[in-house]
Amino acid sequence: MSSFSIYLLTLALLLQTNYGASSYLNHVCSGFENFTTNDPYESNLRKLMGNLYYQTPPVGFGLGLVGHYPYQTYGLALCRGGVEATDCRTCVNQASAEIHKRCPYNKGAIIWYDNCLLKYLNTDFLGQIDNQNKFYLLKLRNVSEPTSFNQKTSELLSLLAKEASATPKLYADGELELGESRKLYGLAQCTWDLSSSDCFECLDGIIGELPRCCDGKEGGRVVGGSCNIRYEIYPFVSTA
Numbered sequence: 001m002s003s004f005s006i007y008l009l010t011l012a013l014l015l016q017t018n019y020g021a022s023s024y025l026n027h028v029c030s031g032f033e034n035f036t037t038n039d040p041y042e043s044n045l046r047k048l049m050g051n052l053y054y055q056t057p058p059v060g061f062g063l064g065l066v067g068h069y070p071y072q073t074y075g076l077a078l079c080r081g082g083v084e085a086t087d088c089r090t091c092v093n094q095a096s097a098e099i100h101k102r103c104p105y106n107k108g109a110i111i112w113y114d115n116c117l118l119k120y121l122n123t124d125f126l127g128q129i130d131n132q133n134k135f136y137l138l139k140l141r142n143v144s145e146p147t148s149f150n151q152k153t154s155e156l157l158s159l160l161a162k163e164a165s166a167t168p169k170l171y172a173d174g175e176l177e178l179g180e181s182r183k184l185y186g187l188a189q190c191t192w193d194l195s196s197s198d199c200f201e202c203l204d205g206i207i208g209e210l211p212r213c214c215d216g217k218e219g220g221r222v223v224g225g226s227c228n229i230r231y232e233i234y235p236f237v238s239t240a
């Protein structure tokens with residue numbers, strides 16, 4: 001990669017981090033084997049993507065299995081809570097096109113956008129907490145009182161984790177007063193293949209990573225394959 005494209009990538013990530021636009025966040029190509037052109041896996045995967053594209057937008061989540069051993073593929077798609085069906089559809093469509101470009105022959109892959117997540121694999125991962133795929137996004141700026149701020153952050157996200165895991169959509173967002181008319185905003189979400197208790201366990205686990213990820217930072221996210229959390233000092237969830 002040329003240094004110019006690395007610069008662009010860095011800039012894109014910074015812009016992303018600063019403005020939280022609904023765009024690409026990250027991806028991982030996985031699966032231990034690759035498939036080849038005209039492999040039955042390829043047509044099963046295409047069918048799976050089509051199913052997820054139709055299933056996901058109306059409700060915000062879709063999952064499925066297509067094909068039989070040894071060519072079967074399992075997948076899911078999740079849109080961020082509160083995202084309109086049209087934006088969800090756009091995101092799932094974009095995710096499946098982009099992952100096809102980035103991981104053309106991998107039997108497994110995961111891709112994250114602001115508005116959605118798409119994942120597939122040739123083994124059954126559904127209903128299990130994904131502890132492998134995870135990354136952090138954080139604001140560069142430090143807060144002035146990190147100790148109390150960190151406490152508030154983890155307080156808000158722990159509340160949201162409880163709330164999210166107790167609702168059918170496994171999603172919650174909310175806010176907390178910071179004093180001096182400032183507020184902290186947060187969200188917590190799990191993929192719907194998890195049980196309520198696994199959702200809580202997943203969220204509790206990534207909240208525990210906040211000190212490593214986002215110590216004293218004005219905003220941060222821990223993003224995984226089964227759950228994610230985010231906090232900011234400005235409202236980032238559209239109220240439309």
Ligand SMILES: *[C@@H]1O[C@H](CO)[C@@H](O)[C@H](O)[C@H]1NC(C)=O
Binds near residue numbers: 032103104106
């Ligand atoms: C799978 O394909 C990727 C390129 O997409 C390549 O880097 C990798 O070595 C391949 N893995 C195997 C096991 O063939």
Ligand SMILES: *[C@@H]1O[C@H](CO)[C@@H](O)[C@H](O)[C@H]1NC(C)=O
Binds near residue numbers: 140141142
């Ligand atoms: C934030 O704080 C860390 C450690 O206290 C320091 O290394 C870093 O330079 C600070 N960043 C900014 C943008 O002030």
